[in-house]
Amino acid sequence: MTVRQRLKRSEMRAVFCGAVLALTAWSCTTAEKPAATGDAVSEPRKVAAMEIRAEGTGLTLALSAQEVVDGAVVLVAVDGVPPGGGSPRGQFGEVEFPFYPVPARGPRAFEAVLGIPPGHATGVAQVIVRHGGAELTAPLLIKDAQYPAENLKVDPRKVNPRKKDMIRIVREQKIVREVYEAVLAEKLWDGPFDYPVKSAITSIYGTRRLFNGEPRSFHAGLDLRAMVGTPVYAPAGGVVAFVGDLFFTGRTIIMDHGYGVKTVYAHMDKIAVKKGQRLARGHAIGLSGATGRVSGPHLHWMAIVHKTKVNPMDFIKVLR
Numbered sequence: 614m615t616v617r618q619r620l621k622r623s624e625m626r627a628v629f630c631g632a633v634l635a636l637t638a639w640s641c642t643t644a645e646k647p648a649a650t651g652d653a654v655s656e657p658r659k660v661a662a663m664e665i666r667a668e669g670t671g672l673t674l675a676l677s678a679q680e681v682v683d684g685a686v687v688l689v690a691v692d693g694v695p696p697g698g699g700s701p702r703g704q705f706g707e708v709e710f711p712f713y714p715v716p717a718r719g720p721r722a723f724e725a726v727l728g729i730p731p732g733h734a735t736g737v738a739q740v741i742v743r744h745g746g747a748e749l750t751a752p753l754l755i756k757d758a759q760y761p762a763e764n765l766k767v768d769p770r771k772v773n774p775r776k777k778d779m780i781r782i783v784r785e786q787k788i789v790r791e792v793y794e795a796v797l798a799e800k801l802w803d804g805p806f807d808y809p810v811k812s813a814i815t816s817i818y819g820t821r822r823l824f825n826g827e828p829r830s831f832h833a834g835l836d837l838r839a840m841v842g843t844p845v846y847a848p849a850g851g852v853v854a855f856v857g858d859l860f861f862t863g864r865t866i867i868m869d870h871g872y873g874v875k876t877v878y879a880h881m882d883k884i885a886v887k888k889g890q891r892l893a894r895g896h897a898i899g900l901s902g903a904t905g906r907v908s909g910p911h912l913h914w915m916a917i918v919h920k921t922k923v924n925p926m927d928f929i930k931v932l933r
């Protein structure tokens with residue numbers, strides 16, 4: 614059985630987790646017999662699929678894939694940037710994204726990480742890169758991920774949080790949004806990401822949840838099985854951008870890995886790091902738990918690229 618088939622099966626067994634929300638895209642599930650993560654880790658990372666050249670400039674542009682699904686991560690590589698000429702700038706729809714130098718690939722090499730928003734329109738989109746007066750455009754085919762949907766029957770009174778809770782939720786959303794918006798111009802990760810917990814996946818990214826037949830939420834992270842008290846590790850180098858206790862995600866850590874790349878650790882029991890602390894890959898950041906709105910203990914792991922919640926599996930498969 615393939616990893617994908619096993620993941621599908623695990624979703625089928627997923628059970629509804631606790632409280633349910635109208636305003637935010639937040640909900641988690643736990644499953645009985647999760648798929649192992651081992652196979653997924655061994656999948657080969659994608660390499661440049663196509664190269665675009667700008668005549669007369671020496672600039673080239675390559676994407677890590679020519680077609681992706683919504684929620685995916687694309688690596689954008691630019692080569693031939695003249696020394697001392699600054700960094701290229703990227704654009705995808707309304708999103709502008711910065712590039713970082715990659716000395717290991719040569720003095721003229723730059724890369725950027727691009728996240729495709731979940732629910733992005735299907736069809737050919739354009740990745741635009743500008744440097745000096747030159748502009749390069751690479752086509753990127755966006756396909757529908759066809760994330761599975763679950764219909765859950767719940768007490769209608771639990772679909773909407775109380776007014777008092779809503780005030781807190783709105784306040785916390787503003788704080789988190791500001792953390793997401795900050796861009797650190799320093800690449801703190803080196804190589805692909807690890808899983809933060811060596812465990813089984815109990816709910817994949819992307820599952821759409823319908824409550825009493827109404828679309829209500831989107832699973833914007835990856836759930837990893839973890840008993841209360843399971844050590845959680847930094848999957849890559851970064852700095853702690855946020856530590857706090859939030860209504861939905863409970864005790865939460867947000868790590869900033871630089872250039873718009875961030876990871877979130879939710880429902881933690883204990884947090885062992887402080888805001889501003891620099892962490893190397895493998896640093897123990899705390900113990901997983903069941904805080905916030907959950908049905909049971911697990912680690913909800915989210916991957917952010919320029920404010921977009923993308924598939925955390927792509928941090929493992931695509932980033933380098």
Ligand SMILES: [Zn+2]
Nearest residue numbers: 641834836913
């Ligand atoms: Zn989750």
